Amino acid sequence: MRKGTYWSPYITGTILGLSLLASFYAAGRGFGASGPFSIVAGVVTNALAPGYTGGLKYFSRYLDLPHPLLDWGLFLLIGVFLGALASALSSRNFKLMFDKSSSMSVRNRVFTAFGGGILIGFAARLARGCTSGVALTGGSQLALAGWVFVIAMFASGFLFAALFRRYWS
């Protein structure tokens, strides 16, 4: 693989679509990425405040399981990390860097990334899934929620990207 170059999005999209199809067929599951964050958050807060976390209805459905961390989605996410790492290393695309636009201060980048991360986490669980779980997996099953999500995501993306343009260019 040549350094710093990516594959055609139609090739990678086809690999992704075939992987998703194989997962539907072999495991009866699609791809998602936000659920594991809820599980890990539940397990960690349960270790810190057992009585409180276990009493929350949202977390109890994970914590009542005998092994909450032996979760399909969590193993999928570990695989995503390993696959992306292997891909970046083998294409010599691996680099440790602090990615931001040159016009943005480090303090602002940390602040906006942290704030954006909180919004993404909250919204993904509110929608019962993220771009992977609802848009990709739901969209490919022609689920109404998937396509409502895709339309809403791009519409709000264009709106807020315009508002925050000065941070990125």
Added chain:
Amino acid sequence: MTAPFEMSDAASLGLALLFGILFGLSLERSGLGDPHKLTGVFYFQDFTVPKVMFTAIVVASTGLYLLSTSA
């Protein structure tokens, strides 16, 4: 949707890891580890995200349709 195969929990988690690796490889090879590629679509500069996403959706949903009619 139910899987057509009976398998142990360990085999199921192993499959999850394998599909995750394929998922991560597809995303990294698309360049989607780069935040500028993610925001680029909204400034009409980089259409990688919709190209990858809609190609994957078309491939997977076509496959699902073919599987459902052949079953």
